[in-house]
Amino acid sequence: MESRTRQAITACLILATLMQALDTTIANVALPYMQGSVSASQDEIAWVLTSYLVTSAIMTPPSGFLATRFGIKRVLLVCFAGFTVASMLCGAAQSLTQIVLFRCLQGAFGAPIGPLTQTVLFNINPPERQGRAMSMFSMAIMVAPVLGPVVGGWLTSDYSWRSVFYINVPLGVLAFIGALIFLPDTKVDSRFKLDWFGFSTLSIAVGALQMLLDRGSEKDWFSSPEIIFEAVLAGLTFYLFLVHAFTASRPFIRPGLFKDRNFTAATLFITSLGITSFAALSLQPPFLQELLNEPIVTAGLIMGPRGVGTIVSMLVAGRLIGRVDIRLILFTGLVTMGWAFYAMSRWNLDVSNTTIMIVGVVQGVGQGLLMVPLSTLSLSTIAPQDRAEASGAYNLARTIGSSAGVSIVNSLFTHNVQVNHANIASVVTPFDRQLNATHVSAFWSPFTAGGRAALDSVINQQAQLISYNDDYKILMLATLVTLPLLLILRKSKKLDAEVKAPAQ
Secondary structure (H helix, E strand, C coil): CCHHHHHHHHHHHHHHHHHHHHCCCCCCCCHHHHHHHHCCCHHHHCHHHHHHHHHHHHHCCCHHHHHHHHCHHHHHHHHHHHHHHHHHHHHHCCCHHHHHHHHHHHHHHHCCHHHHHHHHHHHHCCHHHHHHHHHHHHHHHHHHHHHHHHHHHHHHHHCCCCHHHHCHHHHHHHHHHHHHHHCCCCCCCCCCCCCHHHHHHHHHHHHHHHHHHHHCCCCCHHHCHHHHHHHHHHHHHHHHHHHHHHHCCCCCCCHHHHHCHHHHHHHHHHHHHHHHHHHHHHHHHHHHHHHCCCCHHHHHHHHHHHHHHHHHHHHHHHHHECCECHHHHHHHHHHHHHHHHHHHCCCCCCCCHHHHHHHHHHHHHHHHHHHHHHHHHHHHCCCHHHHHHHHHHHHHHHHHHHHHHHHHHHHHHHHHHHHHHHHHHCCCCCCCHHHHCHHHHHHHCCCCHHHHHHHHHHHHHHHHHHHHHHHHHHHHHHHHCCHHHHHCCCCHHHHHHHHHCCCC
């Protein structure tokens, strides 16, 4: 393949990857604006994030089947076009239901872009250029989460929240035209089949579980017939998926993969990391904008350094693998992230932007120290012919963890705000001498309508602050509770040898 053609293909595919990865974070800082526009509560507006993640999780594993059955070029063209149209529909949406539906379409069309882009870049480059190509691909994956909050804040501030979706249109069109002109066709195997029963049961189980987590707080959990139905449906379909996986000749995900201790531990680790990292990203924008009254652009800039810490630590971790015990790198990453969440759990309304950025950088460093070793560890002892399937299962676990984490922390936040508000309000009475002081009663008098409204606003603010702190404590515990998984990994010398020389 000519050098210019290779460069053109690389450019359009990296652009598409950047576009798809950008949408995992670009909407975060715009959530409060969307919330007001469509009259949604905080746990409801989180569906904008979780719907995208869930459909991405469901559609990532079948990427290999689609490419084999229909050809990589055809699948990528459909994905580029579908993602672009879905982005336009998200921008034009007039209700929460419409936004969530169109975000599902975005996730479905966007899911195959990453795996297939990685495959194409690997295939079109000779061995001596494959490392550089994978570095460019990884950089796009790493840079997008950094740019997301900053770009999203700028677009929402200067235009509207709808612009965070419309920005995908020119990017998608350019990627589509480039792939249509330069991307070569690949062989198609019409005989290749997908385990539709396994795929369907797992998809229904994931979707039902996500609906349960998203709507549980609103419906008062298991006092609602809807939540009971979703719980039964999730449990039943997951049971059928497991039975089918252990009995079918070619199941959707082979249980035999989990006989590998390193792969199993890495999958559990990445699930926990998905829960904590995305949950933190969903909590920070409303904390900055609603509690600290930061402008949306400032909120995006405050969140940006977190990604810088991730990029730097990923580069460092890549050099350390094979030289330092991989378990030590993972231990350092877990402890670093745990400390960051502990620091967040102690924030108050006087916390400075500098402190938030420093803690964000530390959290990003911890995340980077986990991501690179886990990506290497997950496939290092898997046979080459099984790596595509193992990669799909690994990324599925990460995405499910991300969507579940966002739902759980937002549900807990909503519940805890109500509890904390009631607890604080129960000790605020007209007989409190402090409220009767002249300099206080002028603003927070319990005897006037305006004073009671101002007092309720302060109580609600404190209730929210305590709820954020409680969520960060839970994320700290969710991070540290995975430390015993390090014991599952094989001993240092053997493990390092396997990482340096993967199974053949």
